[in-house]
Amino acid sequence: MANTETQNLDALLHEIAQEQGESFTYNRAKIEEEAQQSNFQLSRLAMKVLTILGGLLASSTFLGFLAAAGLYDSPVAIAVVGAALLVGAESLIRSKTEAAADSIGVSLNIIGYILLGMGVGQLTDNATAVACVLGGAAALVVVLSRSAICVFFGVLVLNGSLLGLLVIHKIDNAAHLHIALLAAILTYISLNEARLISLHAKLNAKYSPVLMGVVFSLLLMLALLVHQKFLSTAIGHFWISGAVLSLCLLLLVYSVMQHAGIKNTKTRVAIYTCTVLILGPTIVAPSVPGALLVLLSSFYIGHRPGFWVGLLALVYFVVMYYYDLNMTLLAKSGVLVASGLLFLGGFVLLNKFLKNDAD
Amino acid sequence: MKGNITRELIYTIARHSNWQAAGIAAKLRSEKIHATPHAWTSFIRLFLLGAGASFTLAGIIFFFAYNWADMHKFVKLGLIELLLVATTAAALFWKGSKTTKNMLLTASTVLVGVLFAVFGQIYQTGANAFDFFSGWVYFVVLWVLVANFQPLWFIFLALVNTTVILYTQQVATHWSFAAMLDVLFILNAAAVVVWEFLAAKGRVRVQHRWFPRVVGLAAISAITLSMISLLFSEFKADFGLAYLLGVGMYGVAIWHGLRTKDLFYLSAIPFSAIIVVTGIILRMGEHLMEVVLMVATLFVIGSITLLIQYLGKLNRKWHGKY
Numbered sequence: 001m002a003n004t005e006t007q008n009l010d011a012l013l014h015e016i017a018q019e020q021g022e023s024f025t026y027n028r029a030k031i032e033e034e035a036q037q038s039n040f041q042l043s044r045l046a047m048k049v050l051t052i053l054g055g056l057l058a059s060s061t062f063l064g065f066l067a068a069a070g071l072y073d074s075p076v077a078i079a080v081v082g083a084a085l086l087v088g089a090e091s092l093i094r095s096k097t098e099a100a101a102d103s104i105g106v107s108l109n110i111i112g113y114i115l116l117g118m119g120v121g122q123l124t125d126n127a128t129a130v131a132c133v134l135g136g137a138a139a140l141v142v143v144l145s146r147s148a149i150c151v152f153f154g155v156l157v158l159n160g161s162l163l164g165l166l167v168i169h170k171i172d173n174a175a176h177l178h179i180a181l182l183a184a185i186l187t188y189i190s191l192n193e194a195r196l197i198s199l200h201a202k203l204n205a206k207y208s209p210v211l212m213g214v215v216f217s218l219l220l221m222l223a224l225l226v227h228q229k230f231l232s233t234a235i236g237h238f239w240i241s242g243a244v245l246s247l248c249l250l251l252l253v254y255s256v257m258q259h260a261g262i263k264n265t266k267t268r269v270a271i272y273t274c275t276v277l278i279l280g281p282t283i284v285a286p287s288v289p290g291a292l293l294v295l296l297s298s299f300y301i302g303h304r305p306g307f308w309v310g311l312l313a314l315v316y317f318v319v320m321y322y323y324d325l326n327m328t329l330l331a332k333s334g335v336l337v338a339s340g341l342l343f344l345g346g347f348v349l350l351n352k353f354l355k356n357d358a359d
Numbered sequence: 360m361k362g363n364i365t366r367e368l369i370y371t372i373a374r375h376s377n378w379q380a381a382g383i384a385a386k387l388r389s390e391k392i393h394a395t396p397h398a399w400t401s402f403i404r405l406f407l408l409g410a411g412a413s414f415t416l417a418g419i420i421f422f423f424a425y426n427w428a429d430m431h432k433f434v435k436l437g438l439i440e441l442l443l444v445a446t447t448a449a450a451l452f453w454k455g456s457k458t459t460k461n462m463l464l465t466a467s468t469v470l471v472g473v474l475f476a477v478f479g480q481i482y483q484t485g486a487n488a489f490d491f492f493s494g495w496v497y498f499v500v501l502w503v504l505v506a507n508f509q510p511l512w513f514i515f516l517a518l519v520n521t522t523v524i525l526y527t528q529q530v531a532t533h534w535s536f537a538a539m540l541d542v543l544f545i546l547n548a549a550a551v552v553v554w555e556f557l558a559a560k561g562r563v564r565v566q567h568r569w570f571p572r573v574v575g576l577a578a579i580s581a582i583t584l585s586m587i588s589l590l591f592s593e594f595k596a597d598f599g600l601a602y603l604l605g606v607g608m609y610g611v612a613i614w615h616g617l618r619t620k621d622l623f624y625l626s627a628i629p630f631s632a633i634i635v636v637t638g639i640i641l642r643m644g645e646h647l648m649e650v651v652l653m654v655a656t657l658f659v660i661g662s663i664t665l666l667i668q669y670l671g672k673l674n675r676k677w678h679g680k681y
Contacts, residue, residue, distance in 0.1 A: 009368075012364060012368075012372070013372070016372070016376075016378055016382060016386075019382055019385075020378065020379060020382055023377070024376065024377065024378065025376060025377055026372065026375055026376030026377075026378075027375040027376070030375040031371055031372055031375045031376070034371045034374075034375070035367075035368055035371055046622045046623065046626040046670070047626075047667055047670065047671075049626070050626055050630060050663060050666065050667060050670075051663070051667065053630065054630075054633075054659060054660070054663030055663075057633075057634070057637065057659050058656050058659040058660045058663070061637065061641075061652050061655040061656040061659060062652070062653075062656040064648070064652045065649060065652035065653045065655075065656060068648040068649040068652055069649045101664075102667075103660075103663050103664055103667050104660050104664055107659075107660055107663075193384075193387070193393075194380045194381070194383035194384035194387060195380040195384075197369075197370055197373045197374075197383065198373050198378060198379060198380045198383055199380075201374045201375070204370055204373055204374045205374065207370075256394075256399060259388070259393075259396075260396040260399065261396075299394055299398075299399075299402060300393065300394055301387075301392075301393055301394075302366070302387075302391075302392045302393055302394060322417075328425065329421050329422075329424050329425035330421075330422065330425040332418075332421050333418045333419070333421035333422040333424075333425060334418070335418075336414050336415070336417045336418030336421055337414070337415055337418030337419065337422075338418075339410075339414045339418075340410070340411050340412070340413070340414030340415030340416070340417070340418055341411070341415060342411075343407045343408075343410045343411030343414060344407070344408070344411035344412070344415065345411075346407045346411070347404060347407035347408050347411055350400075350403065350404060350407065351404070354400065
């Protein structure tokens with residue numbers, strides 16, 4: 001079986017060389033080594049879940065140790081230990097290549113964030129300082145770390161820090177800027193996967209964890225819009241986020257049509273019209289177009305975890321949309337049946353169109 | 360060559376070569392890693408059909424909800440009974456695919472619960488939640504056995520688990536928390552054992568491993584929680600049955616995981632053991648918390664590291680090496 005895989009790899013490299021010409025150069029030994037490792041970790045999900053759960057368990061017992069040892073009495077010590085652990089985690093991950101080093105590194109990374117935040121908080125008694133320090137540390141981890149899980153957590157912590165700054169300074173409506181930024185990043189990296197992974201080896205390695213981090217961060221921000229009581233925010237002007245998310249969706253639709261080779265103007269206009277009709281009523285409920293953006297962008301690039309997370313989020317946000325509608329049950333019933341019949345009508349029309357196209 | 364080219368392989372080659380973006384994009388499309396026009400068409404058709412059916416059904420339910428208070432009790436019961444009869448008759452006599460008939464029977468199973476709930480609401484029989492769920496279980500068990508449909512079995516197991524929990528809360532209130540968890544473990548573990556036995560005989564499709572994984576996780580969680588709770592309560596809570604069941608489960612599951620080369624059991628079971636041993640360490644060193652917590656941390660990090668190393672070696676062994 002191993003020899004077949006070598007032959008397949010050779011055939012693929014030969015194929016690429018033929019397409020690209022003589023300028024194609026590659027490091028065969030490295031490619032083969034990494035391909036082997038990738039094959040040998042077929043159940044990577046089990047490894048990643050074990051790593052994260054183990055990291056969380058180790059973090060809680062270590063934090064308990066620090067509390068019992070009285071380390072929390074010295075904020076300087078906590079902050080220094082926290083920063084040292086973040087650096088130590090990265091050193092360990094870089095010095096060893098086994099997945100085991102990753103698991104220890106992730107544990108140290110999580111503990112590092114918690115201790116750094118606690119130390120800075122106790123030292124300065126200033127929530128803004130905590131958010132800035134954690135955000136800065138997370139940004140450094142995202143840029144410098146070689147561990148995919150640490151980069152993923154780094155993106156979450158960075159976005160959490162930005163959100164924290166908005167809530168602390170009560171600039172709630174700046175959340176729309178945050179959402180717009182996340183939506184723009186998600187759309188860009190989904191539509192430019194090939195370009196980004198070919199630019200630089202480091203960008204290549206960080207693509208997947210950053211994508212997953214952005215997906216979770218965007219969905220968390222959208223959940224905050226629906227459940228504002230959670231952080232006592234008063235975000236208004238929902239149409240701003242709704243408009244940006246709808247624009248990103250239209251851009252995605254444009255890209256899909258380009259790649260599918262749909263050149264007929266009438267067909268394009270019909271598709272855009274249907275998209276606008278579906279998105280129109282949800283412009284003031286940006287969680288729905290947001291979840292739809294996650295779902296469709298993940299489907300576009302074949303990213304299964306993002307697809308399922310987006311689908312679950314879409315179902316949840318649609319339910320919350322109708323729950324929060326300020327209408328009687330009878331009016332909601334009418335709206336739901338009308339929407340349902342519209343979708344079924346769309347299904348029938350699409351079938352007819354495909355049948356005519358086939359004929 | 361198709362099917363061997365994964366996203367990871369494309370990323371690996373891109374990382375260690377000067378492969379141009381256009382070539383990578385073309386390869387992602389040609390290997391169907393990126394959605395093809397056919398995939399988009401299928402997805403949009405399924406989305407429109409699913410959304411259309413769900414929204415229309417929800418609208419009809421909301422209509423009845425609006426008029427519910429003013430409806431006569433016979434109309435309320437009659438409507439649900441009519442739906443129940445219609446779905447069951449369709450499951451029996453309609454000449455559709457087996458999956459569609461099983462889904463109709465699943466809908467009938469859910470409607471039985473709805474009927475009992477409405478009956479209890481109208482007549483205020485004084486029945487508690489345990490009576491409701493146990494009645495629901497008795498009335499659908501034959502359908503579940505006959506259909507032999509995994510999603511239906513899953514719903515049935517959820518009902519039985521709920522019935523057991525309510526039994527200990529409302530009837531057998533003298534049962535300890537650990538004893539309840541032991542019963543839940545036995546129930547769910549038995550379901551997994553039966554599934555694996557049938558899978559070995561070729562009677563279930565092994566592509567659908569979601570069932571033993573979800574139910575297996577429930578069983579492992581129950582027994583792990585039971586073992587932990589016993590550490591902090593009296594021995595006579597269940598006379599150590601949890602440990603007996605736990606050790607038995609560890610042995611059988613690891614043997615089965617090694618035999619069938621299934622990493623799920625070989626990951627979940629050791630993690631359960633790590634949690635239990637961590638709990639034992641913390642319990643034993645109650646009076647020396649600083650030392651014990653440090654020992655626990657080192658134990659967790661060390662054991663997870665060794666486990667991942669071992670799983671990596673096992674995977675290499677199973678899939679050959681150069």
